[in-house]
Amino acid sequence: MESCGMNAIKYVLFVFNLVFAISGIGIIAAGACVLADVGEFTHFVEGRIMAPPIVLIIAGAIVFVIAFLGCYGAIKEHYNMLIAFAAALLIIFVIELAVGIAAAVFKNDFSMVMKDTLKESIKNYTEADRLAWDNVQKKLQCCGVDGPNDWGPANGFTSSFPSSCCMDMQVICQIGSTSVYQEGCFNKLEMRVHKGATVLIGVGIGIAFVEIAGIILACCLAAAIKRETDPK
Template identity: 60%
Template structure:
């Protein structure tokens, strides 16, 4: 009777692990989509962002791909009741969890000097005023409807003799400059504030997704270890 109950318990865990991994595979796709969406959103402004700002969504995409792959490893190990497969699955999840925690800690540490780094990057780009920088600024100002670092006056401050870019105008068109300094016709918001909000919004979304996937990974590790333990006990009793 006891053996039968243990068998039923192991069978229940097995199918629960299998179902969990199907959900886990779907969550992997969701993580990839979330990372890709955030990267696409802030990737257009990579000229002004340090590599470490772009790293978290890239890591999330990679983690999502790995999660999707190892979810099938967990499914196979559960259905076949393969002890080694389940242990490999648990170790793989643990490694991913550690990497995500490391990236999260690094992002939290960098968050303290993020604003200063962004401000310096924007100012340096405006001072350089190369064609690449001009194109990047026009794309930034057009998309976020902003002008200058903190205001339109920054163009005269950091890049003397430069005409106000056309993208500073609310009614911008295919021309080289804004051709006006009337406050009512120029974007009032500085690009530093607009870009900072955009990046922090993406970071908040990443943190939410990261925490959610971390809990799923912990649950997966526990369930896989329980099933592996049950399988090992069953093999020893034979």
């Protein structure tokens, strides 16, 4: 009965690791999507906001490799390899849990810092700032930090906005023009980062708790192997 139970655990663990390998690809894809979505606005977004998706991509790659370690250990009934697999899973679990928590924390505290960065960028408005603003305003269809008024005399600008503030970039983008985007870029950037953080929280924490099942299965199989190989 014990041997039959061990075989059952072995094949369940093997199938689990095949699914786990696929989930590693999913983790990489999720991290890459968030990085691509928010990464193009790095001029205004803090570096620490970029850290969680990068860590998740690395963790996904490690998960993919570790899954094959688990498959091999299960089929070969290799005790030490199974213990190493369980330990590696535990480390990845802690990393992904930390990523999920970090994303949740950053989701709540980054807003004021990003708004200050946007406002400071308008006041300085170097060539790099101009390119960054044109990029964000065209892609997110917004204008200024909180609205078009940010490009007014209070910040040293004349009666016209950057052309990227207008739906039709071929015309002069002036105050009173009906083609000027009315929504500020801060709200749209905030929504982008919040959406990315939500994805990271869901993937990071969701996959992390699934890994607990892998740790338990690996430990059960390792214990069964040890019982059968140890002298009575």
